[in-house]
Amino acid sequence: MPRRYLASGSSTLSKAPRLAPEEPSTIVRGQGCRVWDDQGREFIDYRYGLGPVTLGYCHPVVDQAVRDQLTRGMVFGQPTPLEESTAELFCSLVPAAEQVRFLKTGGEANAAVMRIARAVTGRDHVVQIGYQGWLNSLAKGARVLPGTTADTLPGVPAELAALHHQVGWEDRDTLAQVLAEHDVALVIVSADYAGLPDSLDWYRHLREVTTAHGALLAYDEIVTGFRVATGGVQEWTGVLPDLCVFAKGVANGMPLSIFGGRADLMAGVDDGSIVISSTFGGEALSLAAATAVMTMYRDEAVCDQLWAKGAKLWDGVRERIAAHGAPITVRGLPVCPQLSLAPGTDPSVWERFLRGMYGQGISLYNVSYVNLSHDDEAIEQTIAAADTVLADLV
DSSP: OOOSSSGGGSSSGGGSOOSTTTSOSOEEEEEBTEEEETTOOEEEESOGGGTTOSSOBTOHHHHHHHHHHHTTOSOOSSOOHHHHHHHHHHHHHOTTOSEEEEESOHHHHHHHHHHHHHHHHOOOEEEEESOOOGGGOOSTTEEEETTEEESOOTTOOHHHHTTEEEOOTTOHHHHHHHHHHSOEEEEEEEOOTTTGGGOHHHHHHHHHHHHHHTOEEEEEOTTTBTTTBTTHHHHHHOOOOSEEEEOGGGGTTSOOEEEEEOTTTTHHHHHTSSOOOOTTTTOHHHHHHHHHHHHHHHHHTHHHHHHHHHHHHHHHHHHHHHHHTOSEEEESOTTSOEEEEOTTOOTHHHHHHHHHHHHTTEEOOSBOOOOTTOOHHHHHHHHHHHHHHHHHHO
């Protein structure tokens, strides 16, 4: 795509195409589990807008809910009934959610829970584990993008950066040191995809140490919610946070984020003393979509289906990796696995693998998602494509 007017060629850095000509430069249409680019090429997609599309493109139930609401309007000067009913449905599905509010992006919702924690505790310091969005990448060594860290942060005052502390996944020693040296308001954690299968003890540890130090615990469930389980990691592990953030899969691609948690912590948001407000927070099309999505998850065991589809796909890919002795690894849960190179492998192999898969009509990413629309044909086609590409890597 030309970049004369659009900085970086995409409004989302992770979507900017870097592997032309195999990678599509623009996508013009999606249907089910497939997308088409501006050259008419068809791809089985596992990127899904970086995760929001959990049911499939143009899902008829969600699209009809949006169309129905569109005839009634999108945004008004007072709340719509959908705000309360969507909040009630969400709270019935998410264990830690007693009261919530709506925004548009995960990053701003993470900023909201940081503000709540600081207001409630009277403390200033925040510990960040993983990536919580560009808005909140403030600490030295912070995740400025998923998988990318930086020690210099242009545009972030040093005084602000000093209040944020980046801690690695399972880095208990550094976490203990930060909690001992600073009055920490909040520890907010985004899941490490590769580490999720063995994460129960880590989440239990986070719950114990935050409680012991008087800090609050928040889960960034932007990816894990409506994927690992309907209620995210908190449902899957049974270890509840004080606050949580959901986005992405909750509305099948419509822009919506949800933040909330214990009612006593949300009291300041409820009475307006903690000011978090946005014109489009209660935009009705996204709420209608979210209601349709959450109803499907509740009534049709969507997450169970995602797990089954993911297991079939990635077990098949792992078998082909082993058969060819290829230096690719697939780690994590079948609903959000981390694809990467085996240690010591030439980095160019990863580019060759992705280019090869694009050439076979498969659009992958380092975290590649199945969704409800992936049928057996698409999964078998993907495994066959991987077999062809992996054979050429060795």
